[in-house]
Amino acid sequence: MATAHQDLLDALDELHRAAGRPSHRQISTLVSEGDHPTTVSHEGVRQTLKGIRVPRWETVRSIVSVLASACVDPPRDPAEESARFLPLWRAVREGESGGMKSARELSLAMSWGGEDGRWTPEAVAGVLINPFNAVQIDPALAVPHEPILSEDEWVRLGLRTIEESGAEFFLRALLRILKGDYVGAERGSPYGYEDPGREAAETAEGIQYAFQEILRRLSSEPNLLQRSIAAARADGTMDREERADLLEQEADPALMREVMTVTPETWHEVSEEAHRMVFGYLVKTGETVGRPGLPPEQRFRITWRVPEPDTPRS
Helix, strand or coil: CHHHHHHHHHHHHHHHHHCCCHHHHHHHHHHHHCCCCCCHHHHHHHHHHHCCCCCHHHHHHHHHHHHHCCCCCCCCCHHHHHHHHHHHHHHHHHCHHHHCHHHHHHHHHHCCCCCCCCCHHHHHHHHHHCCHCCCCCCCCCCCCCCCCCHHHHHHHHHHHHHHHCCCHHHHHHHHHHHHCCCCCCCCCCCCCCCCCHHHHHHHHHHHHHHHHHHHHHHHHHHCCHHHHHHHHHCCCCCCHHHEEEHHHHHCHHHHHHHHHHHHCHHHHHHHHHHHHHHHHEEEEEEECCCCCCCHHHHHEHHHHHECCCCCCCC
């Protein structure tokens, strides 16, 4: 409780300083003149700022609102400052659990807090509740990782969170996490859990599979490359940048000689530039459509410029 009270005092002192340290009498006057929940005497202001007593929330809120309104460099929003001070005041009155948002407050909040670099009680709880930190989740849902908690520890911490903050808080926090809004989440990561190398690895695997399929078709379909070149040049959906790149490459006689003479037998003898150009002629689009672990033909989809004949593969 002493630590919680000191945290409240430190925050009040910082806000008082940011407001230019107006006198206790000035603060009292501004509170009485404004639209605030209560009035407070200059002695009440002094006792609150000095930590002599912990007043009602209405008093703290009124003082915080006045001080926030006096901040100019940079300005501070009184409502945001009041929201910041509420858990500090509750922690003094209610103990550690008082600093935690209620289930309703968590569901309405835009984030877990901690944007100022300091850990909030909700953010700590969010890390502990997150099952990603306790188990190896199926690779279809999350990237491989090393758990930082045992399953038994996760269960014990979950039970403690439920005891202190209620089952509704725990369940709403868990739902938030499972929807991808977890502590440290980055926008656009799959299921909220991002592997920085995953996209690059998928791209490399997809290109390798496409090259294998290109060699298969070149070995079994006469004149495929020539027909694909004609289809690429006649493709009205090709964007301007892609067409400009194609024309630039076709202006290189040595590169075109490599491309026009490539066969499955000479594939590994030609340059990477020739590989990419053959890829561009034969493949209209390529995309990942299946989860990791599936066979390549189920993971990746190739749209050919010249459709493949309706004949079974050997």
